[in-house]
Amino acid sequence: xxxxxxxxxxxxxxxxxxxxxxxxxxxxxxxxxxxxxxxxxxxxxxxxxxxxxxxxxxxxxxxxxxxxxxxxxxxxxxxxxxxxxxxxxxxxxxxxxxxxxxxxxxxxxxxxxxxxxxxxxxxxxxxxxxxxxxxxxxxxxxxxxxxxxxxxxxxxxxxxxxxxxxxxxxxxxxxxxxxxxxxxxxxxxxxxxxxxxxxxxxxxxxxxxxxxxxxxxxxxxxxxxxxxxxxxxxxxxxxxxxxxxxxxxxxxxxxxxxxxxxxxxxxxxxxxxxxxxxxxxxxxxxxxxxxxxxxxxxxxxxxxxxxxxxxxxxxxxxxxxxxxxxxxxxxxxxxxxxxxxxxxxxxxxxxxxxxxxxxxxxxxxxxxxxxxxxxxxxxxxxxx
Numbered sequence: 001x002x003x004x005x006x007x008x009x010x011x012x013x014x015x016x017x018x019x020x021x022x023x024x025x026x027x028x029x030x031x032x033x034x035x036x037x038x039x040x041x042x043x044x045x046x047x048x049x050x051x052x053x054x055x056x057x058x059x060x061x062x063x064x065x066x067x068x069x070x071x072x073x074x075x076x077x078x079x080x081x082x083x084x085x086x087x088x089x090x091x092x093x094x095x096x097x098x099x100x101x102x103x104x105x106x107x108x109x110x111x112x113x114x115x116x117x118x119x120x121x122x123x124x125x126x127x128x129x130x131x132x133x134x135x136x137x138x139x140x141x142x143x144x145x146x147x148x149x150x151x152x153x154x155x156x157x158x159x160x161x162x163x164x165x166x167x168x169x170x171x172x173x174x175x176x177x178x179x180x181x182x183x184x185x186x187x188x189x190x191x192x193x194x195x196x197x198x199x200x201x202x203x204x205x206x207x208x209x210x211x212x213x214x215x216x217x218x219x220x221x222x223x224x225x226x227x228x229x230x231x232x233x234x235x236x237x238x239x240x241x242x243x244x245x246x247x248x249x250x251x252x253x254x255x256x257x258x259x260x261x262x263x264x265x266x267x268x269x270x271x272x273x274x275x276x277x278x279x280x281x282x283x284x285x286x287x288x289x290x291x292x293x294x295x296x297x298x299x300x301x302x303x304x305x306x307x308x309x310x311x312x313x314x315x316x317x318x319x320x321x322x323x324x325x326x327x328x329x330x331x332x333x334x335x336x337x338x339x340x341x342x343x344x345x346x347x348x349x350x351x352x353x354x355x356x357x358x359x360x361x362x363x364x365x366x367x368x369x370x371x372x373x374x375x376x377x378x379x380x381x382x383x384x
Contacts, residue, residue, distance in 0.1 A: 001023075001025050001026075001089045001090070002025070002026055002027075002028050002087075002088045002089050002090075003020050003025050003026070003027050003028065003088055003089065003090050003091070003092065003269070004027065004028050004029040004030070004031075004048075004083065004084065004086050004088045004090075004091045004092070004107070004111070005017060005020070005027060005029075005030050005031070005091075005092050005094070006030075006031045006032075006080070006083065006084055006091065006092065006093045006094060006095050006100065006103050006107070006118075007031070007032060007033075007093065007094035007095035007096065007100065007117070007118070008030045008031065008032050008039070008042055008094070009032040009033070009035045009038045009039060009042070010032075010094055010096065010200050011198055011199050011200055011261070012092075012094035012117045012143065012261060012265070013032070013092075013094045015261045015262050015265055016092045016094060016115075016265050017042065017045075017046060018262060019262050019265050019266045019269065019277075020269070022266075022277070022278060023266070023269065023270070023275065025090075025269070026047075027046040027047075027048045028048055028049055028050070028086045028087075028088050029048050029049065029050040029051065029052070029083040029084075029086040029088075030042055030043060030046065030048050030050075030051045030052070030083065031051070031052040031053070031054075031079075031080045031083035031084065031095070031103065032052075032053055032054070033053065033054045033055060033058075033095075033099075034053055034054065034055035034057075034058040035053075035058070036053060036058040036059070036061040036062040036065060037065075039051060039053060039058075039062055040062060040065040040066060043062075043066055043069070043071050044066075044069070047071070048071065049071065049072060049086070050071070050072045050073075050074065050082070050083055050086060051066070051071055051072070051073055051074070051083065052073070052074040052075065052079035052080045052082060052083040053073075053074075053075055053079070053080075054075075054076065054077060054079070054080050054099065055075070056075040056076050058075070059073060059074065059075025059076070059079065060075065077099075077102065080095075080102075080103055081102055081103055081106045082106075083103075084103035084104075084106040084107040084110070085106045085107070085109070085110045086110065087110045087111070088110070088111045088112075089111065089112050089113065090111060090112065090113045090114075090115055090268075090269055091107040091110075091111040091113070091114050091115070092115040092117065092143065092265070092268070092269070093107060093114060093115070093116055093117060093118045093121070094117040094118065094143070095118050096118070096120075096200060096202050096203065097118075097120050097202070097321075097325050098120045098121075098124055098318075098321060098322065098325070098367055100118030100120060100121055101118075101120065101121045101124060101125055101363070103118075104116065104118060104121040104129065105128075105129075105132060105360075108129070108132040108133065108136055108138050108140075109132070109136055111138065112138065112139065113138065113139040113140075113141060113268075113269075114138060114139070114140050114141070115141050115142075115143050115265065115268035115269055116140060116141070116142055116143055116268075117143035117144060117265075119144060119215050119216060119218075119219040120215070120321055122218070122219045122222040122223065123215050123218045123219055123222075123317050123318075123320075123321050124314075124317060124318045124321055124363055124367070125314075125318075125360065125363055126218075126221070126222030126314065126317075127222075127314065127357065128360055128363075129222070130222070139271075140223075141267075141268040141271055142219075142223055142264075142268065143261075143264055143265055143268045144216060144219070144264070145242045145243075145257075145259075145261065145263075145264045146168055146169060146216055146220075146242055146243040147216065147219060147220060147223055147243070148242070148255075148264035148267060148268065149169075149241075149242035149243035149244075149254070149255035149264075150166055150168075150220060150223075150224060150243045150245060150255075151223070152255050152267070153243070153244065153245045153253045153254070153255055154224065154245060156245075156253050157247060160225070161248070162247045162248055162249075163224075163226065163230075163245060163246075163247060163248075164230070164246045164247055164248045165230050165231070165232055165245070165246040166220055166224065166226060166230060166231045166232070166243065166244075166245055166246075167232050167234050167243060167244035167245065167246060167252070167254075168213065168216060168217060168220060168231055168232065168233050168234065168243055169233075169234050169235075169236040169239075169241055169242060169243050169244070170207075170210065170212075170213040170233055170234065170235050170236065170295065171194070171195060171196050171197070171207065171235070171236065171237060171239045172195075172210075172235040172236075172237055172293075172295075173194065173195070173207045173208040173209075173210065174190060174191060174193045174194060174195060174208055175190070175191075175208055175299075175300075176195075176235065176237065178299060179296075179298075179299050180298065180299050180339065183299060183338060183339050184337065184338075184339045186338045187338075188205075188331065188332060188334060188338075191204065191205050191208040191331075191338060192204050192205070194207055194208075195237070195239075196238075196239040196259045197239065197259055197261075201332055202325075202328055202329075202332070205328045205331060205332065205341075206324070206328065208338070209300060209302040209328075209338075209341055209342065210233075210295060210300040210302050210303040211302035211303070211305075211306060211324050211328075211341075211345075213233050213295070213303055213306075214302055214303045214305065214306020214307060214309075214310075214320075215306060215321065215324075217231050217233065217306060217307065217310060218306065218309070218310045218317050221310060228307055228310040228311050233294075233295050233303065234292050234293075234294070235292065235293045235294065235295055236290065236291065236292050237291050238287065238290055238291065239259045240256050240257070240258075240259075240282065240287060240290060241254045241255070241256050241290060242254075242255050242256065242257060242264075243255065256282060257279075257282055258279055258280050258281070258282050260279040260280065262277060262278070262279050263277055263279050300342075301342040301346070302324070302341065302342045302345065305320060305342065305345055305346060305349060306320060308349070309349065312356070313356035313357065314355075314356060314357050314358055314363075315354030315355045315356055315357070315358045315362070315366055316349070316354055316356075318354065318358060318363050318366040318367055318370070319348060319349060319352055319354050319366055319370045320345065320349060321367075322348075322366070322367040322368075322370035322371050322374070323344060323345040323347075323348035323349065323370050323371075323373075323374045324341070324345050325371070326344070326370075326371050326374040326375055326378070327340070327341040327342075327344040327345055327374060327378070328341060330344075330378050335378065336378060336381075340381070343381075344374050344377055344378055344381070345374075347373075347374075347377050348370050348373045348374045348377065351373065352366075352369055352370055352373055354366050
């Protein structure tokens with residue numbers, strides 16, 4: 001078996017490398033954004049044939065760092081796509097944002113299985129991805145803990161018609177229980193303190209706004225071919241139940257486990273087999289109680305904006321994702337306040353017209369237009 005890892009310097013990517021080493025699976029290619037120091041370390045550790053960094057200057061630095069090796073170093077978007085195009089048994093795509101879409105498409109043409117952690121590929125181009133899967137006869141296995149849980153639970157039924165509702169769990173993030181007024185004064189440091197998961201800054205902020213759950217709702221629609229109304233978001237603070245499915249007979253089946261991404265990553269790689277992991281085992285007696293509550297749409301409007309986009313159609317989801325990526329970037333750069341993230345997304349969502357079923361070229365046109373509008377709005381909008 002042979003693997004490639006895209007987004008290898010992030011938390012999912014690093015966990016993936018640990019899992020591949022645990023399973024004794026060699027790595028053919030690695031790709032990431034701009035961290036040449038970490039990429040050098042991973043390249044020497046994993047010994048792939050090819051590595052790529054999206055940032056050209058970082059790639060140039062990496063070439064110098066790896067000059068004493070036979071590892072091919074590529075730069076730019078085309079370099080990342082080439083890393084994704086290496087023929088492997090499984091390609092794990094953990095790139096963050098719409099930047100992962102083209103590599104996903106390249107991997108679908110060259111790998112037998114895609115273990116997908118890049119939810120934006122499905123959010124922005126769900127139908128296109130599904131067509132690629134059918135055309136190239138590739139397996140698409142979700143890596144997100146929630147979608148892995150749903151994927152596993154649905155194996156309990158052989159009939160799609162048995163599914164009534166997906167119960168998509170969310171931790172609620174660091175600001176659970178706070179109202180709009182309290183959220184107006186939270187800081188970046190506060191937003192980055194996720195109670196249960198260790199993730200990169202972008203997805204951690206998305207979890208704090210609940211936009212991550214909105215994007216996951218759209219992803220679940222694409223993966224499991226259900227409507228938005230068939231998915232219910234459930235706040236579950238303990239992050240033990242990773243998601244549930246309600247069937248037509250009233251039965252609800254859940255997948256439980258510790259909050260360790262190595263478990264769903266490994267299952268996506270070894271499916272349909274299960275192999276021993278190094279993850280801690282769940283102790284129900286230590287957990288004691290599990291809690292469930294509805295999300296607060298007033299305090300966390302990003303979730304409602306995502307649900308509206310999901311109901312509107314594909315172009316609206318592209319617009320939503322682009323506006324969110326920009327707004328979160330501005331918040332991380334301390335240029336806007338936390339509660340202004342949703343305001344900028346709403347503005348772009350209400351003022352940029354988009355087609356319902358965009359082509360691939362139109363997806364990138366919508367993405368660029370939404371980013372420009374959101375940046376312009378932020379420049380005119382005084383947050384401090």
